[in-house]
Amino acid sequence: MLSCELCGKPLRGKGKRVLIAGAVLTVCSECAKFGSPVREPPRISRFTAKPRRLKPIKPVAASRGMMEDLEVVEDYAEKIRAAREALGWTKEILAERVKEKVSVIRRIESGAMVPPIPLARKLESVLKVKLLVPAVQSEFYHPTTSARKFDLTLGDIAEIKFKKKR
The missing domain is CATH 1.10.260.40 (lambda repressor-like DNA-binding domains)
Structure with missing residues (x-):
């Protein structure tokens, strides 16, 4: 519980902010008459911004390049x-x-x-x-025909080395 910074009495509620002898103090309502009231600017929270609405994602049409x-x-x-x-x-x-x-x-x-x-x-x-x-594809190169008939795997290499050791 807060107390008056001038007389020391416990504060009821929030207390009042006043300027007394060049210092801003939080005082009770009885001691508030000894100073001039201080207006504090409203606190701006970093998290009070309204959430932005996300625009719906539009499907991208295939361009001529694609x-x-x-x-x-x-x-x-x-x-x-x-x-x-x-x-x-x-x-x-x-x-x-x-x-x-x-x-x-x-x-x-x-x-x-x-x-x-x-x-x-x-x-x-x-x-x-x-x-x-x-773009012109070469007649001689076709990815489907010139591709290997099987994919080489790590197991194939291990078998090849194993066969050479025998």
Whole structure:
């Protein structure tokens, strides 16, 4: 139980906060007349925030990139540079139009970096050039036919070593 900080009597209830001689004290109602009342700002709890409602997860529609395999043409660097120069743009202007860094455009035009499919799509629409072609699977490579007839397991390796020791 709390007591009055001025006279020492037990407090009934919460007590009153007053300013006496430059100090804020919790006092009884009888001693409250010796000071001026202090208004305390309401306490802000860290946990009073309303819980946020989670938005329902929408199913992601399959994009064109998922439907078909695309790859960037081999001479992409020359095509991009020629189209940019034909429009009279600098690398900075092109970077601004496709919302990329100038260093990325510089690396793509030098051939040091192959543009990712989304960036290649942006470049196609801005420069009006064809950069993406459907990926062609080689006639000679088919994952189903060239795959092993069985999977090699740890047990198979142990048997092979065991057979060699005999």
